[in-house]
Amino acid sequence: MTAPAKPFPRRTWLAWLLVPVGLLLFAGANAHLFYVAVQSQPDCVEHLKAAGDGEGYRAAKSAC
Numbered sequence: 001m002t003a004p005a006k007p008f009p010r011r012t013w014l015a016w017l018l019v020p021v022g023l024l025l026f027a028g029a030n031a032h033l034f035y036v037a038v039q040s041q042p043d044c045v046e047h048l049k050a051a052g053d054g055e056g057y058r059a060a061k062s063a064c
Helices: 010-039
Strands: none
Touching: none
């Protein structure tokens, strides 16, 4: 004869609920960051075009 199955304690149910919710939240946040990174295209900004055009930084390879 087998013993009757014990119901899970309340903390176990809570863990089985919160872990998948946390994983879904993490995956959703990463998907959103990936979407924003792929969809955003910043405008060109003023920068030095050639070396020696004054003080400051210049783009290594300008897309403008």
